[in-house]
Amino acid sequence: MNANKNSIYKFPFEEYSSEAALSEQEQELIKKAREAAQDAYSQYSKFSVGAAVLLKNGEIITGSNQENAAYPSGLCAERVALFYAASQYPDVPVKKLVVTALRKQKPIKEPVPPCGSCRQVFIEWEKRFGQPFEVIMAGTRKIIKIKQAGWLLPFNFQADFL
Numbered sequence: 001m002n003a004n005k006n007s008i009y010k011f012p013f014e015e016y017s018s019e020a021a022l023s024e025q026e027q028e029l030i031k032k033a034r035e036a037a038q039d040a041y042s043q044y045s046k047f048s049v050g051a052a053v054l055l056k057n058g059e060i061i062t063g064s065n066q067e068n069a070a071y072p073s074g075l076c077a078e079r080v081a082l083f084y085a086a087s088q089y090p091d092v093p094v095k096k097l098v099v100t101a102l103r104k105q106k107p108i109k110e111p112v113p114p115c116g117s118c119r120q121v122f123i124e125w126e127k128r129f130g131q132p133f134e135v136i137m138a139g140t141r142k143i144i145k146i147k148q149a150g151w152l153l154p155f156n157f158q159a160d161f162l
């Protein structure tokens with residue numbers, strides 16, 4: 001008999017209207033992500049993204065999107081930051097990742113949702129280091145905080161399938 005049951009995927013998230021409600025460390029991460037966005041190489045989309053990754057050893061690694069004339073060869077800010085962090089500190093887990101963006105050099109109001117490929121990398125990182133990390137999507141008018149990056153990608157592909 002066919003199963004005929006609808007399931008709903010839900011996950012909790014926190015929503016804030018101002019950075020003031022976040023910890024000092026989180027505010028510092030947002031500041032660093034914004035600074036990183038200023039150095040983005042985003043001449044094709046003119047959408048400058050900055051990411052700041054807080055590692056378990058207290059280090060903060062930032063990254064920005066790096067575009068290319070051959071568009072798919074570019075890379076998102078989140079993956080630039082995560083790949084660099086893991087290259088420098090291959091055994092240190094990530095605690096938090098903040099993402100933000102600038103449009104026409106001004107911080108955007110809305111939270112920036114990481115793309116699907118970045119979400120897939122988040123899943124790999126949580127598996128790799130055996131622990132979840134928080135994602136903070138920071139706009140100036142709205143900030144969204146998610147306790148486990150993997151929640152952003154239901155039905156994801158993992159190494160167990162190989």
Ligand code: THU
Pocket residue numbers: 042045047048049064065066067074075076077078099112113114115118
């Ligand atoms: N981008 C990021 O860096 N991170 C995101 O979360 C969304 C998109 C970049 C990719 C591309 O350089 C530009 O933003 C426009 O898509």
